[in-house]
Amino acid sequence: MNDHTNLDTDDGQRFIEGDGTPDADWQAWGGLAALPLLDVAALVPPGARAVIVAPHPDDEMLGCGGLLQALAAQRSRTLLVAVTDGAASHPGSPLWPPHRLACARPLETGHALDVLGLAGTQVIRARLPDGDVAAHAPQLQTMLQQLLRPGDVVFATWRLDGHPDHEASGHAAALAARACRATLVELPIWSWHWAAPGDVRIPWRRARRLVLSSERLRRKRDAIHCYHSQLRADPSTGRPSVLPPTVLERLLHPYEIYFL
Numbered sequence: 001m002n003d004h005t006n007l008d009t010d011d012g013q014r015f016i017e018g019d020g021t022p023d024a025d026w027q028a029w030g031g032l033a034a035l036p037l038l039d040v041a042a043l044v045p046p047g048a049r050a051v052i053v054a055p056h057p058d059d060e061m062l063g064c065g066g067l068l069q070a071l072a073a074q075r076s077r078t079l080l081v082a083v084t085d086g087a088a089s090h091p092g093s094p095l096w097p098p099h100r101l102a103c104a105r106p107l108e109t110g111h112a113l114d115v116l117g118l119a120g121t122q123v124i125r126a127r128l129p130d131g132d133v134a135a136h137a138p139q140l141q142t143m144l145q146q147l148l149r150p151g152d153v154v155f156a157t158w159r160l161d162g163h164p165d166h167e168a169s170g171h172a173a174a175l176a177a178r179a180c181r182a183t184l185v186e187l188p189i190w191s192w193h194w195a196a197p198g199d200v201r202i203p204w205r206r207a208r209r210l211v212l213s214s215e216r217l218r219r220k221r222d223a224i225h226c227y228h229s230q231l232r233a234d235p236s237t238g239r240p241s242v243l244p245p246t247v248l249e250r251l252l253h254p255y256e257i258y259f260l
């Protein structure tokens with residue numbers, strides 16, 4: 001593990017293309033499994049609220065399906081802020097036009113939360129345009145600042161995660177958290193695609209590992225299977241699934257990584 005940077009410098013070069021770094025490379029490296037542990041009880045103490053900022057319907061589960069279970073187990077209040085309804089995942093698809101996605105994908109989130117026994121989770125939808133969050137980041141920041149209270153712990157996609165919506169959501173969440181005296185924790189999702197083991201672009205010194213029991217990992221896997229629109233190939237365009245097995249493997253380790 002190379003941790004000689006924790007500056008989160010924006011040096012570009014975060015391309016999400018091709019199959020990305022094989023999960024076998026991450027597994028063989030061992031650096032992730034050696035990261036310090038995340039103490040959820042210390043991070044989100046009794047009385048504090050966790051606010052999850054998910055750019056797309058599925059990020060809440062891909063990034064923190066284990067954390068959601070840990071929060072529920074310690075009876076923390078959790079609020080999910082859904083930034084977009086995910087209407088742009090199938091461009092030009094006759095089978096999955098934007099209006100269908102905007103209906104179906106939020107329902108998939110609901111089903112996934114139900115699988116975790118978290119059907120009662122409060123969800124607030126910002127309904128910003130999928131793929132264009134950056135242009136509406138001030139709007140998102142304002143909304144978050146109206147929601148956040150001092151002492152909240154905000155879990156948002158990392159500001160340098162590589163996907164424009166993830167980065168814009170992360171920046172808005174960071175600014176809002178600072179303004180509201182809330183704690184910001186960042187979650188990498190697409191980083192595992194473009195980064196490589198020991199990558200100097202990853203802020204390893206801020207990285208913590210949340211261990212998932214086999215039962216929680218199984219439930220996270222079951223919950224991810226609710227995102228049908230993202231898991232199936234699209235015969236109307238001939239495109240493969242948005243979330244192929246190579247992507248899921250990287251996000252179904254027996255731990256989740258967070259940047260403090």
Ligand SMILES: [Zn+2]
Nearest residue numbers: 055056059166
């Ligand atoms: Zn996303």
